[in-house]
Amino acid sequence: MAPSLFDQLWLARNVILSGLGLTVSISLLAILAGSVLGVFVGLSLTYGNRWLRLVVRVYTDIIRGTPVLVLVLASYYVSSAVGVNLDPFSAGVLALAVFCSSHVGEIVRGGLQAIPKGQTEAAKAIGLTFGQTFAYVLWPQALRQFLPAWVNTAAEMVKASTLLSVIGVAELLLRTQEIISRNFMSLQFYFFAGALYFVVNYGIERFGKYVERKTAVPS
Amino acid sequence: MYISNTGNRMNTSFHTGGILAASVFLLLSTSAYSEAASKLDDVLARGHLVLGTGSTNAPWHFKSVDDKLQGFDVDMGRIVAKALFGDPDKIEYVIQSSDARIPNITTDKVDMTCQFMTVTGERAQQVAFAIPYYREGVGLMLKGDSQYADFAALKAAGSAVTVSVLQNVYAEDMVHAALPEAKVDQYDSVDLIYQALESGRSDAVATDQSSLAWYMAQNPDRYKDAGYGWNPQTYACAVKRGDQDWLNFVNTALHEAMTGVEFDFYAKSYKTWFGKDLPPPQIGFPVEFK
Numbered sequence: 055m056a057p058s059l060f061d062q063l064w065l066a067r068n069v070i071l072s073g074l075g076l077t078v079s080i081s082l083l084a085i086l087a088g089s090v091l092g093v094f095v096g097l098s099l100t101y102g103n104r105w106l107r108l109v110v111r112v113y114t115d116i117i118r119g120t121p122v123l124v125l126v127l128a129s130y131y132v133s134s135a136v137g138v139n140l141d142p143f144s145a146g147v148l149a150l151a152v153f154c155s156s157h158v159g160e161i162v163r164g165g166l167q168a169i170p171k172g173q174t175e176a177a178k179a180i181g182l183t184f185g186q187t188f189a190y191v192l193w194p195q196a197l198r199q200f201l202p203a204w205v206n207t208a209a210e211m212v213k214a215s216t217l218l219s220v221i222g223v224a225e226l227l228l229r230t231q232e233i234i235s236r237n238f239m240s241l242q243f244y245f246f247a248g249a250l251y252f253v254v255n256y257g258i259e260r261f262g263k264y265v266e267r268k269t270a271v272p273s
Numbered sequence: 274m275y276i277s278n279t280g281n282r283m284n285t286s287f288h289t290g291g292i293l294a295a296s297v298f299l300l301l302s303t304s305a306y307s308e309a310a311s312k313l314d315d316v317l318a319r320g321h322l323v324l325g326t327g328s329t330n331a332p333w334h335f336k337s338v339d340d341k342l343q344g345f346d347v348d349m350g351r352i353v354a355k356a357l358f359g360d361p362d363k364i365e366y367v368i369q370s371s372d373a374r375i376p377n378i379t380t381d382k383v384d385m386t387c388q389f390m391t392v393t394g395e396r397a398q399q400v401a402f403a404i405p406y407y408r409e410g411v412g413l414m415l416k417g418d419s420q421y422a423d424f425a426a427l428k429a430a431g432s433a434v435t436v437s438v439l440q441n442v443y444a445e446d447m448v449h450a451a452l453p454e455a456k457v458d459q460y461d462s463v464d465l466i467y468q469a470l471e472s473g474r475s476d477a478v479a480t481d482q483s484s485l486a487w488y489m490a491q492n493p494d495r496y497k498d499a500g501y502g503w504n505p506q507t508y509a510c511a512v513k514r515g516d517q518d519w520l521n522f523v524n525t526a527l528h529e530a531m532t533g534v535e536f537d538f539y540a541k542s543y544k545t546w547f548g549k550d551l552p553p554p555q556i557g558f559p560v561e562f563k
Contacts, residue, residue: 065338134380222368228328231462232336235329238488240464241472 059242066233066243073229074250076143080225081212081254083147088154088211089204095155096162110159117156122214125149130221146218154211161203165196198269205262209255226250311518316384321363324350325383328368330463332487332546333389342366345483346387348542349406349510349527352535353385356526361538375399378513385523387510389481400511403523406531407508411447412482413499414489416470419477424501427477428452437466437475448479451503470496483547490548532560 063070098110117125129149133140140148169192177187219228230247234240316322326334326346334344351361367383374390377383378400389409392402413424413436421427427434431454438444440459448457458475460466463484469475478485482502489496510527512520530539532554540551554560 069336069340131376131380134382220370221373222370224328224368228368231329231464234464235331235335235462236338238464238467238491240468 059239062233062237062239062242063246069229069233070226070246070250073224073226074254076224076229077212077215077226077251078254080143080147080150080215080218080223081208084150084154084211084215085208087147087151088207089158091151091155092158093162095159096166099159099163100166114156114159117152118160120153122149122153123217123220125153126217126221142218142221142223146215146221146223150211150214150218153214154207157207157210158204161200161207162196164203165199166192168199169195194269198266198271201262201266201269205259208258208262212251212254212258312384312513312516313519313522316357316519320358321365322350322354322357323365323367323382323384324354325367325369325374325377325386326350326388327371330389330484331491332483334387342368345407345542345546346389348538348546349387349530350385352530352538353510353523353526355535355538356522356529374511378511381513384519385510385512389508390511392507392509396511399514401514401516401520402509402511403520404527405507405509406527407483409481409483409506409508410502411451411479411504412485412502413451414470414478414480414485414496415476415499417495417497419497421476421499424451424499427455427499430476432456434477435475436477436479437469438479439463439466447504451479451501486547 095110095114098106099114102110126146126149129152130140130142130145133145133148173191174187177191182191215225216227218225219231222228224232226247230243234243237243324347326342328334328336328342330344332344334342334346337343347366350364354364355361357363367377369377369383369386369388371388374386374388375396378386385403386400387406390396390402391409392405396402413427415421415423415427421430421434428451434452434454435456435458436448436452437458437460438448440461441447444459445457448455458469460469463480466475466478466480467488470478477499485498489498510523512523526535529535536553540553543549543551555563
């Protein structure tokens with residue numbers, strides 16, 4: 055008896071969909087939280103005073119220099135050792151968000167620092183406050199600078215979400231492995247999962263392109 | 274490697290936390306709890322067992338088509354839950370990878386882990402093992418149309434043979450105990466070692482005979498057993514160290530499933546996952562002392 059792939063896919067449809075749903079929610083939560091946190095990291099790195107810069111720099115460098123898997127495991131086990139006891143889902147999202155924040159922070163810093171200093175000085179010269187300078191001069195330009203890199207990081211987060219399977223979060227990869235352990239059709243189902251990951255990441259890429267178009271300087 | 278490090282770090286910091294928690298508990302405890310509480314009391318009060326196991330290895334712990342966790346490991350947990358609550362379904366499952374088995378016990382993420390865990394001296398220093406529920410051995414599986422007829426042919430071929438095996442610290446030595454010259458390829462999960470055989474990356478799969486038996490039963494006539502078994506290992510559930518009361522309870526539940534009132538439960542599970550009928554324990558003089 056050779057079970058057909060389509061029969062097996064149809065049998066597993068709910069399991070795959072629930073895994074995909076979890077993967078998408080993990081990624082969205084991590085990207086959102088990581089981006090918000092990351093913007094603060096980037097601002098601190100660019101405009102913070104010496105001590106704030108030092109603290110945030112140490113945070114960014116440690117997080118960026120640590121494998122995501124290590125962060126995921128640390129977040130799961132350390133939390134329980136200090137008595138917070140996060141469930142696997144929250145621990146995983148926390149780890150991904152923290153990782154995302156360090157990358158977004160660097161991207162934001164790069165985008166802001168790429169703007170020639172003369173613009174800030176010119177803004178000051180015409181009497182803009184720092185808040186106004188930031189909102190009307192620096193941020194719109196930095197946004198265009200860092201959008202492509204941000205899309206890249208977002209796609210990385212989707213891929214990093216697979217690491218949550220190690221702490222037992224039933225996201226798409228673990229769901230796929232569960233199905234394979236039943237029907238042993240590893241090539242087919244891994245390929246299918248790969249295609250789903252591609253679809254998600256392609257969606258993110260298209261969304262990024264859309265935002266880039268919307269924010270582009272009209273020519 | 275990393276995980277065992279975390280586990281150790283966790284142990285120390287956890288002990289500190291444990292002492293803290295214990296002091297708080299002592300401060301808060303009224304006369305109602307004069308003795309140190311066992312996990313057994315916690316579990317009974319909670320109303321369900323928290324069982325750590327995997328979800329990706331048939332026939333030990335895997336998901337049915339309708340997404341229910343099942344398998345021999347899962348049934349061992351169900352035996353304990355039945356002993357606790359009279360209901361084998363009162364279980365909350367914590368899905369964990371094999372690497373997470375010991376850390377999840379030492380950090381109290383689970384009450385008990387049943388996940389085809391081989392009993393070793395090193396592990397017994399970190400967790401407390403219950404009595405064995407299965408004796409595993411390694412076998413070799415070949416493709417039905419393999420150029421090698423049996424174990425003797427594999428051995429004669431020497432280093433021309435590649436064996437795919439589940440990743441483990443002692444995987445290499447394990448294969449070499451039977452085939453000293455064979456090349457060993459280690460893979461992350463069971464389906465991948467079969468995939469390696471199927472795609473010709475390996476000539477034979479070396480893994481637990483139970484898994485091979487299950488796989489061959491699922492794919493009749495496509496594979497053959499090389500007809501050699503070695504490397505006995507004991508599978509046992511594990512609990513946290515230092516709670517004899519809880520360990521005794523788990524032992525009693527499993528023991529009575531293999532020799533006493535719950536024998537039918539165990540035998541039915543054994544038949545389902547390994548395809549063999551067990552003779553009932555001899556009545557009269559206890560089998561344990563034969």
